[in-house]
Amino acid sequence: MRKLRPFIVMPxxxxxxxxxxxxxxxxxxxxxxxxxxxxxxIALRNANGIKVTQLDPGAYTITIDDMADIHNFHLKGPGVxxxxxxxxxxxTTWNVTFVDGLYxxxxxxxxxxxGSFRVVNAPPPPARLxxxxxxxxxxxxxxxxxxxxxxxxxxxxRVVVKxxxxxxNFHLKGxxxxxRTGVRFKGTKTWTLNLGExxxxxxxxxxxxxxxxxxxxxxxxx
Ligand SMILES: [Cu+2]
Numbered sequence: 041m042r043k044l045r046p047f048i049v050m051p052x053x054x055x056x057x058x059x060x061x062x063x064x065x066x067x068x069x070x071x072x073x074x075x076x077x078x079x080x081x082i083a084l085r086n087a088n089g090i091k092v093t094q095l096d097p098g099a100y101t102i103t104i105d106d107m108a109d110i111h112n113f114h115l116k117g118p119g120v121x122x123x124x125x126x127x128x129x130x131x132t133t134w135n136v137t138f139v140d141g142l143y144x145x146x147x148x149x150x151x152x153x154x155g156s157f158r159v160v161n162a163p164p165p166p167a168r169l170x171x172x173x174x175x176x177x178x179x180x181x182x183x184x185x186x187x188x189x190x191x192x193x194x195x196x197x198r199v200v201v202k203x204x205x206x207x208x209n210f211h212l213k214g215x216x217x218x219x220r221t222g223v224r225f226k227g228t229k230t231w232t233l234n235l236g237e238x239x240x241x242x243x244x245x246x247x248x249x250x251x252x253x254x255x256x257x258x259x260x261x262x
């Protein structure tokens with residue numbers, strides 16, 4: 041099996057060399073460093089020396105410094121199972137790809153020294169909604185395509201309100217939300233709001249008839 045390897049790998053290497061245009065730019069691997077010993081300690085840290093508790097999926101280069109001949113560093117999780125030897129010491133480098141899931145590391149001789157971290161896709165940034173009141177007698181809340189908000193799925197939104205008048209304010213109300221600019225205030229306010237299911241309305245408190253409403257519905261299950 042081992043002898044066949046070069047013949048399997050070669051076409052891919054050639055393709056990568058000959059067809060650079062077709063290849064995706066390789067994402068740079070993120071560096072992490074793991075240590076075990078000299079005492080009964082084990083840790084995996086990022087480039088800032090902070091113990092890893094959560095990571096994005098992707099490619100990582102992990103440099104392990106095994107500083108004890110009684111311990112090893114064993115990293116395990118979806119698609120990854122790497123270890124140094126218990127008797128050996130010194131530095132080892134692993135190139136790994138982390139996917140969503142739980143990863144753990146420990147010493148096989150002393151399973152009580154251990155650690156773990158989660159790999160999760162970062163949530164997408166909140167969608168932006170644009171609220172506006174004034175300068176004339178208008179009030180609106182629009183989505184990214186400039187359509188008036190009528191029905192939106194529940195979730196976190198970044199609501200950017202442009203209050204263009206000192207005669208009106210922008211007052212958003214519904215479910216657990218009650219946010220407003222000042223009537224005398226003129227300027228921009230940004231609110232990060234968790235909009236749960238229910239009915240919402242926005243109006244100017246100075247002219248309550250200047251009012252519109254929208255519905256927040258249960259988001260579709262992915
Ligand atoms: Cu150990």
